[in-house]
Amino acid sequence: MAANNANKTLVTEPLISHIRKFCTIDLERLSILESFFEHRTYRKKEILLNEGNRCYEKFFIVKGCVHLYYLKQNGIEQTTDFALEHWWISDFMAFQNSSIAQFSIRAVEKTEVLCISADNQRELLNQFPELNAYFHLVFQRACAASQVRFRLMFELSKEDLYRHFNQLFPEFIQRIPQYLLASFLGFTPEYLSEIRKKNIS
Amino acid sequence: MAANNANKTLVTEPLISHIRKFCTIDLERLSILESFFEHRTYRKKEILLNEGNRCYEKFFIVKGCVHLYYLKQNGIEQTTDFALEHWWISDFMAFQNSSIAQFSIRAVEKTEVLCISADNQRELLNQFPELNAYFHLVFQRACAASQVRFRLMFELSKEDLYRHFNQLFPEFIQRIPQYLLASFLGFTPEYLSEIRKKNIS
Numbered sequence: 333m334a335a336n337n338a339n340k341t342l343v344t345e346p347l348i349s350h351i352r353k354f355c356t357i358d359l360e361r362l363s364i365l366e367s368f369f370e371h372r373t374y375r376k377k378e379i380l381l382n383e384g385n386r387c388y389e390k391f392f393i394v395k396g397c398v399h400l401y402y403l404k405q406n407g408i409e410q411t412t413d414f415a416l417e418h419w420w421i422s423d424f425m426a427f428q429n430s431s432i433a434q435f436s437i438r439a440v441e442k443t444e445v446l447c448i449s450a451d452n453q454r455e456l457l458n459q460f461p462e463l464n465a466y467f468h469l470v471f472q473r474a475c476a477a478s479q480v481r482f483r484l485m486f487e488l489s490k491e492d493l494y495r496h497f498n499q500l501f502p503e504f505i506q507r508i509p510q511y512l513l514a515s516f517l518g519f520t521p522e523y524l525s526e527i528r529k530k531n532i533s
Numbered sequence: 534m535a536a537n538n539a540n541k542t543l544v545t546e547p548l549i550s551h552i553r554k555f556c557t558i559d560l561e562r563l564s565i566l567e568s569f570f571e572h573r574t575y576r577k578k579e580i581l582l583n584e585g586n587r588c589y590e591k592f593f594i595v596k597g598c599v600h601l602y603y604l605k606q607n608g609i610e611q612t613t614d615f616a617l618e619h620w621w622i623s624d625f626m627a628f629q630n631s632s633i634a635q636f637s638i639r640a641v642e643k644t645e646v647l648c649i650s651a652d653n654q655r656e657l658l659n660q661f662p663e664l665n666a667y668f669h670l671v672f673q674r675a676c677a678a679s680q681v682r683f684r685l686m687f688e689l690s691k692e693d694l695y696r697h698f699n700q701l702f703p704e705f706i707q708r709i710p711q712y713l714l715a716s717f718l719g720f721t722p723e724y725l726s727e728i729r730k731k732n733i734s
Contacts, residue, residue, distance in 0.1 A: 402688075412680070412683045413680070423677075424673055425677035425680065428674060457666065462662065464662075464665035464666040465658065467665075468669045468672060469629070473625075474672070474676045475675045479601070479624065480635070482679075483613055485686065486613060487605070487611070
């Protein structure tokens with residue numbers, strides 16, 4: 333899509349559309365974003381953030397999907413979250429404090445992101461404080477999603493949790509590898525396979 | 534504490550102190566908050582928000598403690614979160630959409646809050662958009678806390694989760710009724726009592 337009156341397509345265009353869903357901000361001013369973000373493409377399984385490294389960056393998913401995970405004592409990866417198109421993802425504690433990440437982030441499929449460093453974000457928000465209104469609403473919504481997810485974790489058995497996700501996000505369930513979905517739901521891959529068979533038959 | 538050059542103590546003073554931990558905002562401008570918030574005191578066990586009602590309000594805890602819970606199919610209350618001094622709490626999804634609350638909020642002890650309605654918040658942020666910077670950081674921190682909590686729920690057994698909370702927040706554990714703590718940790722009160730005995734001996 334062509335931005336504004338220019339012929340050049342801004343790489344930040346998907347982010348600009350997203351911002352305008354939440355706030356009314358002058359389109360022309362939004363072209364400033366271009367200089368603060370890095371546009372990157374990750375191959376499937378490529379790492380965006382490594383647990384144990386300092387976390388300076390946060391990511392807006394333009395296209396694709398990533399998962400957030402940590403390494404358990406037994407060396408097995410535990411997926412605790414996913415981020416799809418138009419979600420922000422980082423180790424937010426580590427990003428806010430520029431401290432050591434307690435999580436890794438990896439591309440589940442080929443993934444395109446807009447990446448902003450903590451320094452750049454500080455500078456961007458200095459120059460363009462109106463964007464705080466966008467981040468306020470985005471993070472409030474993310475908190476709302478967490479409240480719902482905690483409720484679901486208490487309310488539903490693991491099997492019903494799978495059915496719930498399957499009903500609500502059928503495309504997502506089809507899209508991601510089953511071993512990652514199993515990890516996220518707290519299953520073994522074998523158990524997930526059993527449930528899927530049961531639900532199909 | 535007396536606000537600025539006036540002798541009158543602002544009821545919003547605890548919120549003003551909290552805002553200034555996150556952002557540099559002119560103290561005098563912050564006195565505007567006074568007209569947007571309602572200062573309320575709830576007795577122990579009094580309800581701030583009722584599941585099934587429309588949610589128009591969000592609360593900043595000045596003093597005391599509240600719990601967020603929902604009613605399970607079997608009529609038992611399931612506590613999914615607590616909020617202590619200087620935390621914001623609401624059913625954030627319902628607040629953002631002015632829709633029906635999926636959670637209730639109740640005072641665990643006598644609790645003093647600053648309450649803002651969705652309309653007042655809209656108006657406040659129109660008049661004082663700089664406050665979005667504060668809410669951005671507050672909600673990003675809350676998301677960070679949720680990421681850590683999801684990790685703990687995957688990582689630790691329920692018993693270790695109790696030990697973890699006990700180590701990190703010993704005063705909190707002493708302060709809240711044990712049946713609420715048990716609910717939050719997913720225990721029966723009897724099982725929590727067993728663990729406590731084991732940890733003391």
